[in-house]
Amino acid sequence: MLTSHFEYPSRAAAGPAIVTIDDVKLGRQVSTLHLTLWQDGLLSQSPWVTPSVSRRVTLAYTSHTNLSTFEGITIPTAYEASPTAALPPIPDFELLKTQDIDNNWELSRLPKPPGPLSYLTKWRFYMPRGNPLVSGTTDMWIRLSNGERITQGALAYVADAFPHNLHMFLATPELRALIEAQQKQANSNAKGQGGTEERASLWFPTLTMNLEAKMALPEQGIEWLTVRVTTKQIKDGRFDIDLLIRDVDGEIVALSQQVAMILSIERNMASRKPKALL
Known part of the structure; x- marks a missing residue:
């Protein structure tokens, strides 16, 4: 593709x-x-x-088309030599697989039980522990949770799978600190009342998605990809998403642009209504 x-x-x-x-x-x-x-x-x-x-x-x-044989003019771009094209810190991959955390990255954990977000259990998302490498973006390293390799046919799935708390990493630092404080207080109150169930509060349904493959992955696939997410505006329940998907060597694997909504998670659990009439 x-x-x-x-x-x-x-x-x-x-x-x-x-x-x-x-x-x-x-x-x-x-x-x-x-x-x-x-x-x-x-x-x-x-x-x-x-x-x-x-x-x-x-x-x-x-x-x-056949990306392995597709040929044409190739010109290095100024972007490729710019600071914004730099890879995020390379993780200690073995440490992430065994302990879910290293000096720069940690596993994004789903609520328990995951409920309507159970489809995200197919992936492991490792999010930054510090400030973003590029302002206004967030980077993550991803792999399949069952240890299988990511193949060319899975790229659309890669582009449309995000950690349940993605908005936390895209918000301003001040807002993120406020939201985290509120969540800690809510979790503390729940534990004080004997509750143990965690809940995700938001759902990000995709309206449209464009995807361009920049290279052919090896036939056997690869274990790790890094994804850079950029959002320019989150407003009135809608937001834009630009994705830069690369391999561990920094080669661009795919680019994606999306329009998505931010809705209450209850909307994902509601029964379907009859078809609307125009």
Whole structure:
């Protein structure tokens, strides 16, 4: 895959799904496909879906080429030599895998039980312990929790998976300190009342996502990626996300731009309402 554009018109649910694929253009170097992921009312044969029942969960346009053989003009850019292109500190990877923490990074822990955020248990997100390397951004190192390697086909999943407390690392230092103090007080009050259950308070549903693959990962995949997240504005329940995804050598693996919402976690647990009418 070279590029992709995703839209998420409906909330996905755990369970069966079908992806239908339309060949928009099959070219000698680049081909374009239109994909639709459906749920509910699925059939075992064509036409695969029931129009009045099935839901379009994800829509995508993707362009495909062989990144291993794709050739063209290459020009070094000024960005590549700038301080903002520097890698974040390289972790002690073995220490992170065995103890979840080193001098610069620590594991972002999910609430227990994770509830509607259980899909995030597939990943391990290691967040910075100190100030960001670049103001207005946050860096993280990620790997799959089961020890498998990250392959080319998983890049869209990489781009759309974030720690549950991402907003904490994107807020101003003053606001982050205030939120952390409030959370500590809330946890203290809960323990004082005999409570043990933790809860995430926010949910970040993606509205649209663009993804561009910059290189082909090894066929066997790689264990670690570093992701730099930049958000320019969080306002009225919406925020923009720019992602820079790199390998441990600093090579750009993929770029992504997204528009997402910030909602109460209860919205992710609510039952679906009937279809709205225009």
